[in-house]
Amino acid sequence: MKAIILAAGEGTRMKSRLPKCLHPILGRSMLDTVIQTVQEAGAKELIVVTGHEGQQIREAVKEPVTFVEQKERRGTGHAVMTAAEHIRPEDTALVICGDTPLVTPEAIARLCEQHLKDASAVTVLSTIVDNAFGYGRIARTGGRFPKIVEQKDLTPDQMEIKEINTGIYLFHGRALLEALPLLNTRNAAGEYYLTDTLEIIQANGLKADVYCAPDPEQFMGVNTRVQLARAAEILKRRVNEQFMLAGVTMIDPASVWIERGVVIGEDTLLYPGVILEGATKIGPGCVIGPNTRIVNCEINHDVEISSSVLIDSHVGAFSTVGPFAYLRPHSHVGAHCKIGCFVDVKNATLGDNTKAAHLTYVGDADVGSGVNFGCGTVTVNYDGHKKYRTVIEDNAFIGCNTNLVSPVTVKESAYVAAGSTITEEVPAKALAIARARQINKTGWIHQSQNKTEA
Ligand code: UD1
Numbered sequence: 455m456k457a458i459i460l461a462a463g464e465g466t467r468m469k470s471r472l473p474k475c476l477h478p479i480l481g482r483s484m485l486d487t488v489i490q491t492v493q494e495a496g497a498k499e500l501i502v503v504t505g506h507e508g509q510q511i512r513e514a515v516k517e518p519v520t521f522v523e524q525k526e527r528r529g530t531g532h533a534v535m536t537a538a539e540h541i542r543p544e545d546t547a548l549v550i551c552g553d554t555p556l557v558t559p560e561a562i563a564r565l566c567e568q569h570l571k572d573a574s575a576v577t578v579l580s581t582i583v584d585n586a587f588g589y590g591r592i593a594r595t596g597g598r599f600p601k602i603v604e605q606k607d608l609t610p611d612q613m614e615i616k617e618i619n620t621g622i623y624l625f626h627g628r629a630l631l632e633a634l635p636l637l638n639t640r641n642a643a644g645e646y647y648l649t650d651t652l653e654i655i656q657a658n659g660l661k662a663d664v665y666c667a668p669d670p671e672q673f674m675g676v677n678t679r680v681q682l683a684r685a686a687e688i689l690k691r692r693v694n695e696q697f698m699l700a701g702v703t704m705i706d707p708a709s710v711w712i713e714r715g716v717v718i719g720e721d722t723l724l725y726p727g728v729i730l731e732g733a734t735k736i737g738p739g740c741v742i743g744p745n746t747r748i749v750n751c752e753i754n755h756d757v758e759i760s761s762s763v764l765i766d767s768h769v770g771a772f773s774t775v776g777p778f779a780y781l782r783p784h785s786h787v788g789a790h791c792k793i794g795c796f797v798d799v800k801n802a803t804l805g806d807n808t809k810a811a812h813l814t815y816v817g818d819a820d821v822g823s824g825v826n827f828g829c830g831t832v833t834v835n836y837d838g839h840k841k842y843r844t845v846i847e848d849n850a851f852i853g854c855n856t857n858l859v860s861p862v863t864v865k866e867s868a869y870v871a872a873g874s875t876i877t878e879e880v881p882a883k884a885l886a887i888a889r890a891r892q893i894n895k896t897g898w899i900h901q902s903q904n905k906t907e908a
């Protein structure tokens with residue numbers, strides 16, 4: 455099967471500089487979503503018809519597809535004519551729109567089954583909706599198939615028809631190639647209607663058929679940002695239900711957003727307000743959220759993360775993160791670690807059993823295992839021009855409110871006294887104290903009062 459995806463629409467109602475089909479829905483553009491759907495449905499070769507923003511679309515699509523540019527937007531029939539040079543007589547050609555991101559591969563597979571079983575020259579995918587306004591209607595005269603009548607061309611009786619054209623079709627290549635040159639623009643919109651190919655194909659003595667699909671929701675088209683949000687809501691529900699059926703608990707699935715491609719293990723619990731993006735992988739038995747965003751991270755099993763943001767990072771088993779922690783790119787946290795509140799980790803490796811319980815910045819650092827960061831430790835990694843690394847070896851103990859001015863090393867099992875500013879290497883098992891010695895001025899309050907009175 456070959457697929458022709460129509461995406462030359464201007465999308466003026468989106469009121470956007472971004473072409474409509476590139477607007478993301480659950481982390482992936484509508485066009486990429488449709489591309490994936492038709493690939494899953496078995497399409498081997500994809501042709502995307504773009505309009506004037508072709509260049510932007512070409513750059514955004516990573517899948518191997520053929521692009522054709524429809525320079526003038528003269529209707530859906532004209533869009534398919536633009537792609538005609540890529541259609542072979544022996545092809546089975548699927549036509550679908552780039553702005554229907556909810557269509558399932560199953561619906562296309564059913565369409566395919568019926569089309570091939572009945573050896574039709576064209577099969578249209580229809581569905582029954584409550585409000586058919588704006589759609590082409592399937593007009594069956596005397597039980598015979600049919601033609602498709604556009605909204606603008608409806609007769610008063612036809613207004614009542616609730617069976618609509620979803621804009622998805624399967625064509626036999628030869629029948630389509632023979633019908634396209636016979637299209638004309640004699641209709642209310644003055645456009646080449648692809649839908650007219652049905653009548654032409656029948657007039658050529660070939661069979662045109664309809665496959666009426668259940669679940670009309672999936673054929674919803676997106677023309678505005680309101681519809682985009684509504685479609686995203688539906689997709690989110692679908693994705694979340696799959697995760698729940700696979701063993702993930704969600705206290706409030708309506709507030710959980712998971713992009714496709716995310717993996718979550720069994721018995722992981724998601725609190726409200728969890729957002730999981732990109733290639734995130736979460737192991738079993740974790741507790742995530744509330745209000746947590748995780749992007750492209752690998753989270754091992756039995757990890758607890760609360761009210762935090764994690765990007766391009768790794769967290770080992772049995773570790774806890776948050777509340778209010780920030781793991782920035784290239785943070786690698788080992789097993790049984792604690793990254794507590796207001797802890798910011800960036801481009802750093804932390805070995806197993808290492809703890810930074812509160813108010814700490816670990817940036818550009820190589821930290822061993824069993825290290826304890828006192829409250830308020832700062833790796834001073836930036837001199838205004840360059841970044842430097844801090845090395846802290848196994849079982850070191852960093853006292854509260856310490857500055858580690860990098861590049862600097864704290865060797866294995868060393869101690870740093872609270873309040874120190876460390877600028878030189880601390881030897882293994884040593885105690886470093888780098889702060890002014892305390893002076894107590896006994897009776898100072900009386901002396902100072904006497905002065906004031908005098
Ligand atoms: C079309 C169908 C209608 C169907 C509806 C389903 C026709 C004549 N009508 O109507 O029966 O119910 O879709 O949503 O086909 N496009 C191009 N080039 C063009 C015109 C359109 O690429 O010159 C693309 C658009 O980007 C869009 C798709 O084709 O993805 C449908 O075009 P649109 O103008 O939205 O058609 P409808 O009026 O919705």
Ligand code: CA
Pocket residue numbers: 675
């Ligand atoms: Ca449309």
